[in-house]
Every structure is written in structure tokens, then in C-alpha cells.
Amino acid sequence: MSLLVVGSVAYDGIETPHGKVDRMLGGSSTYIAIAASYFTDVQLVGVIGDDFSPEDIDTFKAHSIDLEGLERLPGKTFYWSGVYSRNMNERTTLTTDLNVFADFDPKLPETYCSTPYAFLGNIHPVLQRKVRSQLTDVRLIGGDTMNFWIEGTPKELSQAIAEWDVILINDQEARELSGEYDLWRAARYTCASGPKKVVIKRGEYGAVLFDASGYFVAPGFLLETVLDPTGAGDSFAGGFMGYLAGEGLSNIDAATESQLRKAMIYGSVMGSFCCEQFGIGRLRTLARSDIEQRFEEFRKLTQF
Amino acid sequence: MSLLVVGSVAYDGIETPHGKVDRMLGGSSTYIAIAASYFTDVQLVGVIGDDFSPEDIDTFKAHSIDLEGLERLPGKTFYWSGVYSRNMNERTTLTTDLNVFADFDPKLPETYCSTPYAFLGNIHPVLQRKVRSQLTDVRLIGGDTMNFWIEGTPKELSQAIAEWDVILINDQEARELSGEYDLWRAARYTCASGPKKVVIKRGEYGAVLFDASGYFVAPGFLLETVLDPTGAGDSFAGGFMGYLAGEGLSNIDAATESQLRKAMIYGSVMGSFCCEQFGIGRLRTLARSDIEQRFEEFRKLTQF
Numbered sequence: 001m002s003l004l005v006v007g008s009v010a011y012d013g014i015e016t017p018h019g020k021v022d023r024m025l026g027g028s029s030t031y032i033a034i035a036a037s038y039f040t041d042v043q044l045v046g047v048i049g050d051d052f053s054p055e056d057i058d059t060f061k062a063h064s065i066d067l068e069g070l071e072r073l074p075g076k077t078f079y080w081s082g083v084y085s086r087n088m089n090e091r092t093t094l095t096t097d098l099n100v101f102a103d104f105d106p107k108l109p110e111t112y113c114s115t116p117y118a119f120l121g122n123i124h125p126v127l128q129r130k131v132r133s134q135l136t137d138v139r140l141i142g143g144d145t146m147n148f149w150i151e152g153t154p155k156e157l158s159q160a161i162a163e164w165d166v167i168l169i170n171d172q173e174a175r176e177l178s179g180e181y182d183l184w185r186a187a188r189y190t191c192a193s194g195p196k197k198v199v200i201k202r203g204e205y206g207a208v209l210f211d212a213s214g215y216f217v218a219p220g221f222l223l224e225t226v227l228d229p230t231g232a233g234d235s236f237a238g239g240f241m242g243y244l245a246g247e248g249l250s251n252i253d254a255a256t257e258s259q260l261r262k263a264m265i266y267g268s269v270m271g272s273f274c275c276e277q278f279g280i281g282r283l284r285t286l287a288r289s290d291i292e293q294r295f296e297e298f299r300k301l302t303q304f
Numbered sequence: 305m306s307l308l309v310v311g312s313v314a315y316d317g318i319e320t321p322h323g324k325v326d327r328m329l330g331g332s333s334t335y336i337a338i339a340a341s342y343f344t345d346v347q348l349v350g351v352i353g354d355d356f357s358p359e360d361i362d363t364f365k366a367h368s369i370d371l372e373g374l375e376r377l378p379g380k381t382f383y384w385s386g387v388y389s390r391n392m393n394e395r396t397t398l399t400t401d402l403n404v405f406a407d408f409d410p411k412l413p414e415t416y417c418s419t420p421y422a423f424l425g426n427i428h429p430v431l432q433r434k435v436r437s438q439l440t441d442v443r444l445i446g447g448d449t450m451n452f453w454i455e456g457t458p459k460e461l462s463q464a465i466a467e468w469d470v471i472l473i474n475d476q477e478a479r480e481l482s483g484e485y486d487l488w489r490a491a492r493y494t495c496a497s498g499p500k501k502v503v504i505k506r507g508e509y510g511a512v513l514f515d516a517s518g519y520f521v522a523p524g525f526l527l528e529t530v531l532d533p534t535g536a537g538d539s540f541a542g543g544f545m546g547y548l549a550g551e552g553l554s555n556i557d558a559a560t561e562s563q564l565r566k567a568m569i570y571g572s573v574m575g576s577f578c579c580e581q582f583g584i585g586r587l588r589t590l591a592r593s594d595i596e597q598r599f600e601e602f603r604k605l606t607q608f
Binding site for chain 2: 086087088181182183184185202205206208214215216217219220222223224225226258261262264265299300301302303304
């Protein structure tokens with residue numbers, strides 16, 4: 001069953017201690033869509049400029065991603081560049097040229113309106129609500145946000161979040177959103193604001209799923225070398241949502257504890273692969289067997 | 305079978321966002337010894353001053369800790385005080401009065417020399433070696449250290465570490481010791497320096513066990529409120545070493561993967577209890593059933 005993904009499609013320039021790439025396909029919805037494509041059909045809603053290359057279109061097509069919702073406008077594609085610190089635990093933005101993304105106004109093709117699953121990537125909460133309102137038969141909806149919206153548009157954001165079944169945010173965002181430092185309290189606050197499931201991503205330390213029944217910890221996979229962590233959190237979201245969409249759930253309450261935990265691990269698997277090469281370098285070349293093998297490695301490294 | 309524990313016995317003054325205690329029993333070997341006492345017999349090697357209270361002696365005795373190696377000298381007991389930041393992720397030392405601990409020269413009572421298991425807490429590596437050299441029948445030896453020795457006495461430290469079967473250090477120490485940021489590389493470097501097992505503690509994020517066969521991740525237990533994290537890493541060490549000592553292993557190679565993983569979880573269990581109250585407040589009042597219950601909770605929060 002299809003998963004609709006909305007968010008940024010971009011070109012990224014990234015420098016890490018292991019290398020530098022001046023321009024490559026990036027953007028949150030690119031990572032989400034490609035990661036999810038290993039588990040389910042994906043419909044991509046985004047905007048690109050007239051500089052967007054046919055090769056990058058082909059990358060999406062190679063993953064059977066439906067591009068009817070990918071609007072092409074005159075002008076340049078969103079460009080972002082950043083540099084990571086020696087230890088990779090800090091990232092400095094060098095360039096943010098929103099370009100055509102500045103006026104992004106997501107309009108769903110008619111065929112997308114009945115899509116059962118959706119993930120609203122990190123865009124203006126009013127736009128997230130606009131997408132949500134066009135979905136007539138949605139069964140399960142997840143969303144992401146960032147500090148910019150938490151600080152800048154808190155009211156609109158809380159209205160958006162109230163409509164989600166699952167929220168996937170990182171620990172700093174959870175703390176800022178809730179005003180609570182302890183993760184457990186931050187998660188409880190977030191649950192009370194609407195989503196029945198709260199996934200808090202903790203970078204190299206993995207992720208935690210909270211709901212009314214308790215919590216589940218997915219560990220971080222330890223790579224010998226993290227080449228480029230850009231997009232790892234989005235790849236997690238893609239694996240998580242893609243797996244749940246592929247399960248054909250009728251709604252969030254139909255998700256079993258086992259399904260939710262597997263979704264957490266598939267998310268972690270996709271996040272770990274993402275870090276192995278620059279950009280989508282590794283993510284785009286996976287076989288399903290690679291994914292299953294790493295899934296089993298996760299089992300081995302946590303069982304006792 | 306007995307576990308010998310050597311390290312500091314102290315009085316601590318601690319302030320966290322949740323409260324303040326001016327003076328209470330502390331010191332690394334206090335936490336290690338009490339945590340380990342739930343799993344095995346413990347012999348404590350340390351030094352106290354003439355101000356050390358009978359009530360605190362009784363605390364050790366209540367946990368059947370052998371105090372023949374606890375030397376009492378004229379002068380005051382080691383006193384340390386510190387204050388935690390609002391988020392508890394930073395700690396500022398206010399006072400370090402080494403007092404009788406300044407000239408600590410561990411001498412093992414004759415009855416301790418044949419003790420099969422030992423944990424060398426964070427003291428001068430030359431003293432760690434001195435203790436090691438007095439042990440005639442040791443089967444499994446673990447040790448800890450800190451940045452102060454990594455920077456100040458690297459040669460002596462590497463001689464000490466080369467004699468250990470297991471090293472338990474935190475992630476920052478592992479990185480400093482190895483010069484490698486990636487945890488996996490840091491662990492491999494540390495393994496090459498002697499210990500067959502490397503346990504890297506990551507605070508609230510749990511701990512990772514590395515050996516030649518791979519790694520195992522023990523998650524951090526999420527408490528609703530961390531009252532005082534002081535001693536959590538030492539409590540982990542106590543649970544880890546205490547459990548292995550209680551298993552009666554003939555040497556480190558005799559430890560099965562299952563035993564090592566259980567040791568990691570028992571360590572995590574003891575570390576989590578430690579944070580629930582100030583000082584040893586919670587650690588001292590545990591029943592074995594509390595420990596087993598939390599052990600099972602760890603299983604529940606990681607299984608998928």
C-alpha cells in the first residue's frame with residue numbers, strides 16, 4: 001500500500017572528515033522516499049527547479065517512486081551545504097538557498113488523495129496540515145518537525161501535531177517541544193498533544209519508541225566509519241513508515257507491539273546504511289537481503 | 305566466590321536540580337562494593353580517616369562486605385563535592401580534599417591474596433599494579449581509570465591495563481585512551497592493549513561490550529527522574545563484576561557470551577537503581593527480587 005511522502009528535495013554540498021561532495025541529491029523527502037521504497041510503494045510530493053538532473057529523476061524511478069507529485073518550477077532547486085566537525089557531532093550550515101522551495105505549496109495529484117499512509121516531512125506546519133486535509137482515506141499519518149517551527153510557529157505546529165498518529169523527532173526537538181529534559185517526560189508531554197506513538201531519535205545512540213504502554217529502545221548500530229550522517233534520521237523515518245505502510249494496517253491502533261518494534265529496527269537499519277556513504281550513495285544500492293541481514297545483526301547485538 | 309574491590313571510599317557533597325546533600329557516604333569503591341555485594345562476597349581495600357562514622361561501617365557490614373582491607377588512618381576521610389547542571393549532563397567539582405586518600409598505599413591482608421576475582425577502581429596505575437601483583441590466584445581481573453591517569457601517567461597506565469582481562473571505562477576515556485573517536489575503533493585499540501573485553505559506558509545511553517567476536521549493546525534505562533547520577537558508572541562496574549564473580553568462572557575465556565551479556569544487563573540494572581536516589585540511598589535498600597524484576601524489564605524494552 002502506498003506511502004505519501006512530502007518534504008524537501010534538494011541538492012546538498014557536504015564536507016565531513018572523510019571527504020567532500022560539492023553537489024549531490026539530498027533533501028529530507030529524498031532520504032525518506034528512497035528508504036521507504038524498499039518496503040512499500042512511495043508517492044513523492046515536492047518541488048524541484050529546472051536544474052534538476054535527469055539522472056536524479058532516474059534514481060527515484062529506479063526505486064519505483066511515483067513522481068506525479070514532484071512539481072518542477074522555473075528556477076533552481078533548493079541547495080544546502082554544510083560542514084561537519086572532526087568528531088561529526090556538530091554541523092555548521094554554510095549555505096541555505098531555498099530557491100523554488102521557498103514558495104513550496106504542496107498540491108496533491110488527485111490519485112494521491114486516497115493514499116492510506118503518509119509521512120509529513122519537516123516543512124511549515126500549515127503546509128503539513130494542508131496536505132493532511134487533502135487526504136480523504138488516510139489510515140496512518142506520521143510527521144516530523146524541527147526547532148525552527150517549534151520556536152517560530154508553535155501554535156500552528158501544535159495544530160499539525162494533533163492530527164498525527166506518530167511523531168518522529170530528535171531528542172533536542174522533543175526537549176524543546178515539551179520543555180522537559182527527561183526523555184520520558186518529554187515523550188509523555190508529546191503523547192498528550194496528539195500522537196499515540198512518539199519516536200525520539202538519538203543520533204548515534206539509536207531511537208526510543210514511547211506509547212501509553214511503555215517504551216522500546218532501538219540501539220544505534222556501530223559503524224567502523226561514519227562517512228556522512230546527513231539524512232540518517234530521515235532514512236530512519238523512511239524505514240519506520242515504509243515498513244508500517246507495507247504491513248497494510250487499518251489504523252495506528254491495529255499496529256501490534258511486534259510490528260512497531262520491527263518498524264523501529266528497520267528504521268535503524270536504514271539509518272545505519274545511510275551513514276556508510278555520502279548522501280544516498282549506500283541507500284540507493286541496497287538489496288532487500290542487505291536489509292534483512294542487518295536486521296538480524298540488530299537482533300544479535302541486543303539479545304541476552 | 306569473592307571479589308576484591310580497591311578504590312576510593314569517601315564522603316561526598318552533591319547538589320543536583322532535585323536536591324542537595326552536604327555529606328554522605330560515597331567514593332567509587334563504595335558504589336562498586338555495594339552493587340557487587342548482591343551477587344557475590346566482596347572484600348574492600350581502601351582507606352578512611354578517623355572521622356568515618358560507625359553507621360557507614362554498618363552499611364558495609366549490612367552487605368556482608370569484608371572490611372579487613374579497609375585501613376583507618378589518622379586524619380580525615382577523602383571528601384569530594386560537586387554540583388550538577390540543570391540538565392545533569394555537566395558536573396562541576398567544588399571540593400576535592402584527598403585527605404588520607406592522598407597517601408593511599410593498598411596493602412592486601414594475607415587472606416585476600418588468593419581471592420579469585422578483582423576489580424581495580426580508578427586509582428594511580430602503579431597502585432593498581434601493586435594490588436595485582438599481590439594476587440596469587442586471580443582468575444579474572446577488571447579495571448577502571450580516568451582522564452587524569454590517561455594524560456598524566458600514560459606509560460604506567462598501559463602497563464596496568466595490559467594485566468587486565470576486562471576494562472570498564474566511559475566513552476570519553478576510551479576516546480582519549482585510543483585517540484580514536486569512533487567507538488568501534490577505540491574499542492579495538494583498547495583490546496589490542498591487553499584486555500580481551502572492553503566495556504564502554506555511555507551514561508544515560510547505556511553501555512557497549514566489545515570483544516574479538518563483535519559487540520553487544522545494553523540500553524540505558526529511562527528513569528522518569530534521575531535524582532543523582534553520581535556513582536552510576538561504578539554501580540555498573542559492581543553489577544558487572546559481581547555477577548561474573550558469582551558465576552565462578554575459571555578465567556575470562558570461560559565466560560560465555562550469554563554470561564557476559566547478562567553481566568552487562570546486571571551492570572545496567574545497578575546503574576539505573578543508583579540514579580533513583582542520592583548517593584547509595586537506593587542501592588543499599590535493594591532486594592534481589594528488585595534486581596531480577598528490572599533485569600526482566602530490560603529484556604522487555606529491547607526484545608523485538
